[in-house]
Amino acid sequence: MSDTFVQIASSLVSLARGLHTRGWLLGTSGNLSAVVDREPLRLAITPSGADKGELTAAQILLIDEDCISINEPAVKLNNDVPGKPSDESPLHVTVVKARGAGAVIHTHSVWATILSDVHALEGGVAIEGYEMLKGLHGVSTHQHREWIPIIDNSQDMPALANTLNEVLAQYPDAHACLLRCHGLYTWGRDLQEAKRHVEILEFLLEAVGRRT
Amino acid sequence: MSDTFVQIASSLVSLARGLHTRGWLLGTSGNLSAVVDREPLRLAITPSGADKGELTAAQILLIDEDCISINEPAVKLNNDVPGKPSDESPLHVTVVKARGAGAVIHTHSVWATILSDVHALEGGVAIEGYEMLKGLHGVSTHQHREWIPIIDNSQDMPALANTLNEVLAQYPDAHACLLRCHGLYTWGRDLQEAKRHVEILEFLLEAVGRRT
Amino acid sequence: MSDTFVQIASSLVSLARGLHTRGWLLGTSGNLSAVVDREPLRLAITPSGADKGELTAAQILLIDEDCISINEPAVKLNNDVPGKPSDESPLHVTVVKARGAGAVIHTHSVWATILSDVHALEGGVAIEGYEMLKGLHGVSTHQHREWIPIIDNSQDMPALANTLNEVLAQYPDAHACLLRCHGLYTWGRDLQEAKRHVEILEFLLEAVGRRT
Amino acid sequence: MSDTFVQIASSLVSLARGLHTRGWLLGTSGNLSAVVDREPLRLAITPSGADKGELTAAQILLIDEDCISINEPAVKLNNDVPGKPSDESPLHVTVVKARGAGAVIHTHSVWATILSDVHALEGGVAIEGYEMLKGLHGVSTHQHREWIPIIDNSQDMPALANTLNEVLAQYPDAHACLLRCHGLYTWGRDLQEAKRHVEILEFLLEAVGRRT
Numbered sequence: 001m002s003d004t005f006v007q008i009a010s011s012l013v014s015l016a017r018g019l020h021t022r023g024w025l026l027g028t029s030g031n032l033s034a035v036v037d038r039e040p041l042r043l044a045i046t047p048s049g050a051d052k053g054e055l056t057a058a059q060i061l062l063i064d065e066d067c068i069s070i071n072e073p074a075v076k077l078n079n080d081v082p083g084k085p086s087d088e089s090p091l092h093v094t095v096v097k098a099r100g101a102g103a104v105i106h107t108h109s110v111w112a113t114i115l116s117d118v119h120a121l122e123g124g125v126a127i128e129g130y131e132m133l134k135g136l137h138g139v140s141t142h143q144h145r146e147w148i149p150i151i152d153n154s155q156d157m158p159a160l161a162n163t164l165n166e167v168l169a170q171y172p173d174a175h176a177c178l179l180r181c182h183g184l185y186t187w188g189r190d191l192q193e194a195k196r197h198v199e200i201l202e203f204l205l206e207a208v209g210r211r212t
Numbered sequence: 213m214s215d216t217f218v219q220i221a222s223s224l225v226s227l228a229r230g231l232h233t234r235g236w237l238l239g240t241s242g243n244l245s246a247v248v249d250r251e252p253l254r255l256a257i258t259p260s261g262a263d264k265g266e267l268t269a270a271q272i273l274l275i276d277e278d279c280i281s282i283n284e285p286a287v288k289l290n291n292d293v294p295g296k297p298s299d300e301s302p303l304h305v306t307v308v309k310a311r312g313a314g315a316v317i318h319t320h321s322v323w324a325t326i327l328s329d330v331h332a333l334e335g336g337v338a339i340e341g342y343e344m345l346k347g348l349h350g351v352s353t354h355q356h357r358e359w360i361p362i363i364d365n366s367q368d369m370p371a372l373a374n375t376l377n378e379v380l381a382q383y384p385d386a387h388a389c390l391l392r393c394h395g396l397y398t399w400g401r402d403l404q405e406a407k408r409h410v411e412i413l414e415f416l417l418e419a420v421g422r423r424t
Numbered sequence: 425m426s427d428t429f430v431q432i433a434s435s436l437v438s439l440a441r442g443l444h445t446r447g448w449l450l451g452t453s454g455n456l457s458a459v460v461d462r463e464p465l466r467l468a469i470t471p472s473g474a475d476k477g478e479l480t481a482a483q484i485l486l487i488d489e490d491c492i493s494i495n496e497p498a499v500k501l502n503n504d505v506p507g508k509p510s511d512e513s514p515l516h517v518t519v520v521k522a523r524g525a526g527a528v529i530h531t532h533s534v535w536a537t538i539l540s541d542v543h544a545l546e547g548g549v550a551i552e553g554y555e556m557l558k559g560l561h562g563v564s565t566h567q568h569r570e571w572i573p574i575i576d577n578s579q580d581m582p583a584l585a586n587t588l589n590e591v592l593a594q595y596p597d598a599h600a601c602l603l604r605c606h607g608l609y610t611w612g613r614d615l616q617e618a619k620r621h622v623e624i625l626e627f628l629l630e631a632v633g634r635r636t
Numbered sequence: 637m638s639d640t641f642v643q644i645a646s647s648l649v650s651l652a653r654g655l656h657t658r659g660w661l662l663g664t665s666g667n668l669s670a671v672v673d674r675e676p677l678r679l680a681i682t683p684s685g686a687d688k689g690e691l692t693a694a695q696i697l698l699i700d701e702d703c704i705s706i707n708e709p710a711v712k713l714n715n716d717v718p719g720k721p722s723d724e725s726p727l728h729v730t731v732v733k734a735r736g737a738g739a740v741i742h743t744h745s746v747w748a749t750i751l752s753d754v755h756a757l758e759g760g761v762a763i764e765g766y767e768m769l770k771g772l773h774g775v776s777t778h779q780h781r782e783w784i785p786i787i788d789n790s791q792d793m794p795a796l797a798n799t800l801n802e803v804l805a806q807y808p809d810a811h812a813c814l815l816r817c818h819g820l821y822t823w824g825r826d827l828q829e830a831k832r833h834v835e836i837l838e839f840l841l842e843a844v845g846r847r848t
Contacts, residue, residue, distance in 0.1 A: 018689070022659075023234075027347040027412035051404065053230070108344060110419050117341075118423075129753075131789055131818035132744060135663040141791050142817060153343055155353050181354060182343035192687065200663035207746050209422075210845075211754075235446075239559040239624035263616065265442070320556060322631050329553075330635075365555055367565045393566060394555035421634075447658075451771040451836035475828065477654070532768060534843050541765075542847075577767055579777050605778060606767035633846075 005071075008034045008044045009060035011191050019107060020052040024202060028052070029108040030183065031086040034191045035096060041065040045092060047083035061085050065093055090161035091185065098168040101187035103194035108183035109202050111209040116150050116178040118212065124149040125178065127204050135200045136175045137193060147171060148201070150178045176201050217283075220246045220256045221272035223403050231319060232264040236414060240264070241320040242395065243298040246403045247308060253277040257304060259295035273297050277305055302373035303397065310380040313399035315406035320395035321414050323421040328362050328390040330424065336361040337390065339416050347412045348387045349405060359383060360413070362390045388413050429495075432458045432468045433484035435615050443531060444476040448626060452476070453532040454607065455510040458615045459520060465489040469516060471507035485509050489517055514585035515609065522592040525611035527618035532607035533626050535633040540574050540602040542636065548573040549602065551628050559624045560599045561617060571595060572625070574602045600625050641707075644670045644680045645696035647827050655743060656688040660838060664688070665744040666819065667722040670827045671732060677701040681728060683719035697721050701729055726797035727821065734804040737823035739830035744819035745838050747845040752786050752814040754848065760785040761814065763840050771836045772811045773829060783807060784837070786814045812837050 012032050019025045030052065033045040043063050046052070050059055062070040067089040086092070092104045119125045127133065128145040136146065149167045154160045164185075167177060175197055176186035186201055188194035224244050231237045242264065245257040255275050258264070262271055274282040279301035298304070304316045331337045339345065340357040348358065361379045366372045376397075379389060387409055388398035398413055400406035436456050443449045454476065457469040467487050470476070474483055486494040491513040510516070516528045543549045551557065552569040560570065573591045578584045588609075591601060599621055600610035610625055612618035648668050655661045666688065669681040679699050682688070686695055698706040703725035722728070728740045755761045763769065764781040772782065785803045790796045800821075803813060811833055812822035822837055824830035 023415070026415045027344060027408050029344055029347060029412075029415075051408065108415070110415065110422060113342065113344070113419050114423055129817050130749065131815065132663060132665055132749070135665060142789050153354050179343065181341050196663050196687065200665075203659070203662045203665075203744070203746065207749050210746060211750055235627070238627045239556060239620050241556055241559060241624075241627075263620065320627070322627065322634060325554065325556070325631050326635055365566050391555065393553050447839070450839045451768060451832050453768055453771060453836075453839075475832065532839070534839065534846060537766065537768070537843050538847055577778050603767065605765050 002036070005036050005042075005044055005060075005062060006057065008036055008191070009057040012044060012046060012060055013055045013057050015105075015191065015195055016046060016052040016055050019105075019198065022202075024107040024109045024198075025052040026108065030106050031088055031092070032103070032105050032191075033089075033092040033096075034103040034194075035101070036062060041093070041096065042070065043089075043092060043096065045085050045089055048086050050083070059083055063089055063093075065097075067093060087157060090157050091164055094161045094165050095168070095185065095187050098165055099187055100189075101194070102189045103191040104185065104187045105194045105198045106183060106185050107198055107202065109205070111206045112178060112184040112202065113181060115205050115209050115212075116180045116182065116184075120150050120152070120180050122150075125205070125208065127208060130204055130207070132200050132204055132207075135196055137188065137197070138173075146176075146204075147174060148176050148178055148184075149174060150180055153180045153182045214248070217248050217254075217256055217272075217274060218269065220248055220403070221269040224256060224258060224272055225267045225269050227317075227403065227407055228258060228264040228267050231317075231410065234414075236319040236321045236410070237264040238320065242318050243300055243304070244315070244317050244403075244406075245301075245304040245308075246315040246406075247313070248274060253305070253308065254282065255301075255304060255308065257297050257301055260298045262295070271295055275301055275305075277309075279305060299369060302369050303376055306373045306377050307380070307397065307399050310377055311399055312401075313406070314401045315403040316397065316399045317406045317410045318395060318397050319410055319414065321417070323418045324390060324396040324414065325393060327417050327421050327424075328392045328394065328396075332362050332364075332392050334362075337417070337420065339420060342416055342419070344412050344416055344419075347408055349400065349409070350385075358416075359386060360388050360390055361386060362392055365392045365394045426460070429460050429466075429468055429484075429486060430481065432460055432615070433481040436468060436470060436484055437479045437481050439529075439615065439619055440470060440476040440479050443529075443622065446533075446626075448531040448533045448622070449476040450532065454530050455512055455516070456527070456529050456615075457513075457516040457520075458527040458618075459525070460486060465517070465520065466494065467513075467516060467520065469509050469513055472510045474507070483507055487513055487517075489521075491517060511581060514581050515588055518585045518589050519592070519609065519611050522589055523611055524613075525618070526613045527615040528609065528611045529618045529622045530607060530609050531622055531626065533629070535630045536602060536608040536626065537605060539629050539633050539636075540604045540606065540608075544574050544576075544604050546574075549629070549632065551632060554628055554631070556624050556628055556631075559620055561612065561621070570628075571598060572600050572602055573598060574604055577604045577606045638672070641672050641678075641680055641696075641698060642693065644672055644827070645693040648680060648682060648696055649691045649693050651741075651827065651831055652682060652688040652691050655741075655834065658838075660743040660745045660834070661688040662744065666742050667724055667728070668739070668741050668827075668830075669725075669728040669732075670739040670830075671737070672698060677729070677732065678706065679725075679728060679732065681721050681725055684722045686719070695719055699725055699729075701733075703729060723793060726793050727800055730797045730801050731804070731821065731823050734801055735823055736825075737830070738825045739827040740821065740823045741830045741834050742819060742821050743834055743838065745841070747842045748814060748820040748838065749817060751841050751845050751848075752816045752818065752820075756786050756788075756816050758786075761841070761844065763844060766840055766843070768836050768840055771832055773824065773833070774809075782840075783810060784812050784814055784820075785810060786816055789816045789818045
């Protein structure tokens with residue numbers, strides 16, 4: 001494994017544990033990834049079914065653009081079953097390709113879950129006028145209107161990845177996407193920016209949710 | 213004491229402290245258990261009246277299927293009274309036998325407490341359509357409908373254990389049970405799965421509670 | 425200083441820091457005390473104006489029944505002003521004498537503050553039917569009805585202590601008292617029991633508050 | 637760098653991390669400053685765009701009254717871009733001059749954000765009757781009425797600083813100011829007092845917000 005991968009794996013773990021403490025990755029929900037190489041694509045990603053509060057760097061997997069695992073993680077998850085990449089890996093690859101993102105974070109918070117359902121028929125949640133929006137990449141004023149599109153949830157991952165791809169093309173300025181009754185996808189040029197976007201969007205969804 | 217018991221006791225303590233931090237085991241409420249042996253049944257369980265934020269492995273008790281303490285814990289609780297198994301031990305044994313569970317966790321969260329009363333007349337809480345449900349053992353789609361039965365609370369533990377046994381038989385697919393104005397019982401094949409179920413169900417109850 | 429005082433001071437600090445983390449002692453609000461000796465009365469108590477998240481054992485004061493400081497704490501608070509006992513010391517002494525308590529804890533939580541005002545005209549908050557009530561000393565069933573009397577707030581401490589004394593006599597079974605728009609007073613035979621009562625009552629007030 | 641600056645930088649970091657944990661400085665929002673020298677004015681301030689949960693003392697900047705950076709911080713933020721003072725530095729300097737404050741803290745909490753919008757047309761939020769108010773400098777009774785003026789948000793920092801200056805003159809007794817849909821500014825004679833004011837005001841805004 002390259003030094004870069006080891007370093008990224010360690011950052012993913014530290015971030016995942018912090019987000020688990022905040023209650024945004026409970027019950028093995030959610031997943032995080034970061035680009036290790038672009039050509040060919042190599043993505044470090046959290047394994048399927050891992051407790052994010054107990055995650056270790058040795059559990060982080062390296063996948064290619066077809067979501068095939070390249071490395072074999074040194075430490076196994078429970079029951080000695082070898083770790084497999086998150087089922088939602090195709091969504092991560094989709095975001096990385098569509099947005100040129102360097103990192104993708106998918107959280108399951110209570111407020112994101114509620115709002116993704118309450119606003120489903122409108123097709124998205126509009127957030128406007130908050131200073132906190134300025135922390136999103138490329139936004140320079142609180143007068144910005146952020147539209148977070150909502151996609152219907154599905155267990156057909158290739159179909160879901162396809163829908164996500166279309167939505168990302170339809171809303172080229174969107175910094176995030178909600179899956180209905182499921183959670184938030186956001187991303188950034190690197191893991192630090194993706195983390196910033198998670199904190200900003202979860203904050204804003206809580207503010208919007210408490211006012212509804 | 214066997215190595216297994218020592219290891220399980222340590223895991224119970226670590227888990228109990230984490231759940232106490234989240235506010236789900238305040239005021240010595242709640243209890244946790246894990247199977248050490250099946251034949252004859254040996255269950256490691258938290259003692260009655262322990263502060264879960266200060267719990268130590270030496271306080272964990274080993275009981276048989278009649279809830280009689282096998283070991284004598286090395287460290288005593290306050291006032292040097294020898295620790296006795298949780299009063300709700302019969303409920304733990306009931307779940308272990310009825311479900312073949314390897315671990316049982318009983319939490320007292322604010323949202324579980326509220327919903328167990330608000331939905332008491334309906335006999336349970338239905339949770340449907342959330343991706344988070346997929347983390348429950350054997351559930352493969354968010355379209356799953358989880359029915360969490362609600363049992364009237366009682367201080368007659370044998371009677372309560374009996375009612376719980378009947379409810380578990382009546383709802384063979386249920387992953388949990390609520391005691392009215394009291395809290396949540398859930399379980400898993402091992403402690404890791406039981407922890408996952410607690411996090412998932414407490415998350416979902418909060419989401420449902422905030423929308424009501 | 426006696427070994428007992430040093431040990432109690434250390435326990436008060438550890439407990440105060442934990443309650444500050446939960447948000448129940450923000451902004452130097454609240455105070456804690458524990459009996460060191462009964463005859464004559466010696467009470468270890470947190471100093472006035474201390475940040476409970478930064479409290480150290482050297483800041484804990486020892487007072488007599490007239491709230492006069494016996495020891496001089498080794499470490500000074502900000503600006504090298506010698507620490508003085510909490511302004512609310514007379515309320516602590518009142519509880520210790522009226523109830524024979526070994527420890528008194530006064531917290532300022534958001535829910536206690538809100539309910540102490542919402543229910544002020546009724547003179548108290550009734551909490552009934554919750555299993556969590558069983559953790560209060562001497563309560564053996566969830567069918568217990570706990571009446572938490574509410575006292576009008578005042579800056580006249582001797583008068584407030586007098587009113588508290590009357591209310592404690594009027595409700596000999598009460599485990600706590602609310603000061604209107606101010607916070608919760610509870611107590612126990614020792615610090616461990618007082619901590620248990622705080623966690624139970626803050627939990628119940630949150631549950632009641634969220635249902636209102 | 638003087639010993640004083642090093643000490644103040646370390647205190648700013650410790651405080652910023654704690655407030656980030658509480659969710660009041662998410663997504664690189666908010667900023668903190670403390671006076672190092674009065675004549676000429678030297679202010680230690682957090683850099684623009686820093687993750688407050690990962691802040692280090694080496695990132696803290698020293699600015700003059702024109703918000704020009706005096707030192708060059710030893711450690712760079714992401715991408716090796718040299719740290720620059722917070723864009724809102726003029727607001728900090730304004731508060732320091734208008735109030736003679738020794739420290740200024742600007743937080744972004746969910747409740748402050750909501751209330752700053754809900755009460756915008758009234759021009760401020762009135763908080764009255766809470767014991768917690770007594771923790772504000774110079775307030776000796778809960779009967780105090782605190783008026784927190786609300787200023788419209790703007791990206792024109794000199795204009796915003798000017799408006800803030802006028803509002804501070806108009807309300808000489810105010811301990812804080814809200815920027816609409818943005819967050820809270822408060823201050824104190826030193827960092828300890830500013831921290832106390834943050835905790836008190838965030839507590840009170842949450843209490844007021846939950847009752848609305």
